Amino acid sequence: MTTASANKMKLPVAPEELEFFAEEEPITIIPSFQLRHNTSGMLSCVGGDYGPFRPNMPVEVPIWLALQLHKRGKCRILPPAWLDAARLQALITAEQSDVDSFQEVPFYFMEVCCLLFESAKDAFGDSFFKVRDLLQRFVNIRRHKIEEGLRLVSQASTIRLTNLSAYEANLIRLNLQGSLNMFLKFSKVELMLESRAASMPTMPTPGF
Amino acid sequence: MDVDDAFGAAGTSGADDAPSTSQQQPDQQLDDGFDAGGEFQDEFEDAEPASDFQQLKKALLNERLAPEILAYQGDLVDRVRERIEQQEREIDRLERDPDGDVAQEALSLERDRLRWLLKSYLRTRLGKVQQYAALVLRDAAGVQARVSPQELKFANDYFMSLGQLYQDQVLQHLPPNYNSLLRRFNGDQSQALVEEPDTDVFVFCKVDRDCGQIPDGPNGETADVNAGDILNIRYKHIAHLVQGGQVHLI
Known part of the structure; x- marks a missing residue:
């Protein structure tokens, strides 16, 4: 308990903050209402103009807005195209066959999924449990791959992690960067000792 | 941080950068090269130019994760503040509009989100300024050029209060050789007790x-x-x- 909360304290970016950032990602909704406060039916936010909102006309909005409207029963959320049983199955196959790299996923895919699973289950209809299980499998495969990769890290050098997601970066941040920084410190000490050993013989021995 | 800011820094907020012209040479060059390449920016952004929210998000993450204090995004902060005020007026107007409840709720939520992001950014910076207060005050040419006037004042006040506290509680009881924080502070690079990132x-x-x-x-x-x-x-x-x-x- 105490160690878990202590570790959480040390994370420079909290998981909740990642979720907050993910809420800015676009998603498609089907509104069941009409905006009447102006003639265009558009909503002008700082992030952009969204709309027009008309019943049964799909429109793209940020997730925070979609979830708020959904909570009020004013819209139906369409899950993102990649969050679909067939696509996930294909992603899993690709992820399994390609051992050296990660498949491309939205940067905040984990956070987006969590938000939708939690607050908009009905968006998935009957396939909710199937999608959730497939996602779980996908995440596990990637996690296994990351752990295997971490085992290979043996010196302080740059590591390429293309297509790593925000959640996964946060997952390994302390572990990976902690060990790399430590490797770096060791190599600096080693270098210092070596240079000192190299300069030793040339120095006149005191007393003779 | 983004093209707008690079332009802005060269234009409106010259005051922030002015004192450091001699030291900022490399940065200046970077900015110039950056401006020239600005027109290609959209190619690499996700289809549309980054919104203020996205820019501020990047600024926050950079600040949070970089070990050193980064340049203050004054223009961006001012712009976001202005937008928040603007939305505030719009929300007031919608409150009186019988058809405005949905829009009003949405705008209020977005305003709160932006406000949180802005606070987060400023607070992250203040945390770092506090940690490196001595460095901010000492390194007039480098770090000091990157903080806002308010942050500089904060660093100064913080360092003074801390110094006073140390003086009253500990230093006055020590032998003369060790009883000054300022001697250390003003000492040469190797001797100075100034924490650097x-x-x-x-x-x-x-x-x-x-x-x-x-x-x-x-x-x-x-x-x-x-x-x-x-x-x-x-x-x-x-x-x-x-x-x-x-x-x-x-």
Whole structure:
């Protein structure tokens, strides 16, 4: 308990903050209402103009807005195209066959999924449990791959992690960067000792 | 951090950069090159130019994850503040509108989100200014040029109060050789008790624009830095790219 909360304290970016950032990602909704406060039916936010909102006309909005409207029963959320049983199955196959790299996923895919699973289950209809299980499998495969990769890290050098997601970066941040920084410190000490050993013989021995 | 800011820094907020012209030479060059390449920016952004929210998000993450204090995004902060006020007036107007409840709720939520993000950014910076207060005050040419006047005042007040506290509680009881914080503070580089950030640490970064090869390591190693890459790399090797907006930390 105490160690878990202590570790959480040390994370420079909290998981909740990642979720907050993910809420800015676009998603498609089907509104069941009409905006009447102006003639265009558009909503002008700082992030952009969204709309027009008309019943049964799909429109793209940020997730925070979609979830708020959904909570009020004013819209139906369409899950993102990649969050679909067939696509996930294909992603899993690709992820399994390609051992050296990660498949491309939205940067905040984990956070987006969590938000939708939690607050908009009905968006998935009957396939909710199937999608959730497939996602779980996908995440596990990637996690296994990351752990295997971490085992290979043996010196302080740059590591390429293309297509790593925000959640996964946060997952390994302390572990990976902690060990790399430590490797770096060791190599600096080693270098210092070596240079000192190299300069030793040339120095006149005191007393003779 | 982004094209708008690079332009802005050259234009409106000259006051912030003015005192440091001699020291900012490399940054200046970066900015210039950056402006010239600005028209290609959209190619690498996700279809549309980054919104203020996205820019501020990047600024916050950079600030949170970089070991050193980064340049204050004054223009961006002012712009976001202005937008929040503007939305505030719009929300007031919608409150009186019988058909405005949905819109009003949405705008209120977005205003709260922006306000939280802005607070987070400023608070993250204040935390760092507090940690490196002595350095901010001492390194007039480098770090000081990157903080806002308010942050500089905060650093000054904080350092003074802390010094007073140390003086009253501990230092006055010590032998004369050890009883001054300022002697240490004003001493030469090797002697000064001034905490400096360790820029030789690893960070995750995401590349927004191709940067070709950059030096990476003492033995002439290089790293390819291409748009879309995610790298785990030592901060000091990409610090200039973070300042220039070609990469951001994640």
